[in-house]
Amino acid sequence: GENVEQHPSTLSVQEGDSAVIKCTYSDSASNYFPWYKQELGKGPQLIIDIRSNVGEKKDQRIAVTLNKTAKHFSLHITETQPEDSAVYFCASIDRDMRFGAGTRLTVKP
């Protein structure tokens, strides 16, 4: 299947700083791009998503941007807090959902 590349694999920031996670997809037919947060020992939780007809979407401290020409999309978390620490997964969907390998975000108090 088509791949989704996610970077970085680990990210450590100081509380209050911003965090950015980037993903690149290969299938130009992809039309839906969700982001999931997974805490230790739990299932992934959908935190924000964007569709291919939109370039940016915000929800409080979280935003996602999409560049269809370059086939990449990014998650932006502002004013990070220790409870933001988790593994974040991106995904892209055309017919099937393809997941990135995940980014372990650590927010240091």
Added chain:
Amino acid sequence: DGGITQSPKYLFRKEGQNVTLSCEQNLNHDAMYWYRQDPGQGLRLIYYSQIVNDFQKGDIAEGYSVSREKKESFPLTVTSAQKNPTAFYLCASSPRDGPYEQYFGPGTRLTVT
């Protein structure tokens, strides 16, 4: 309290035994999915079902089987033919015909020795 439940949370089996993982949802979702998660990797699709009594193989279906006799339930059987069954298994469901807006259960960690 709506959601997706998976049981048990931890499961231990001896090599050569089949084992069935439970997944139940009360969200009235049509589609259900099973994923496998290994350390350092993204989720990989095992099987999915868009309607009762119908299901399709995902990317890594070998050694697994499923059934969809009820809309609410989508059990996964890990057979002895699965060469590396130890993993974290996640069930998900979505309200639409297609893999959009998937909601995940808490997962089952299977250890086979």
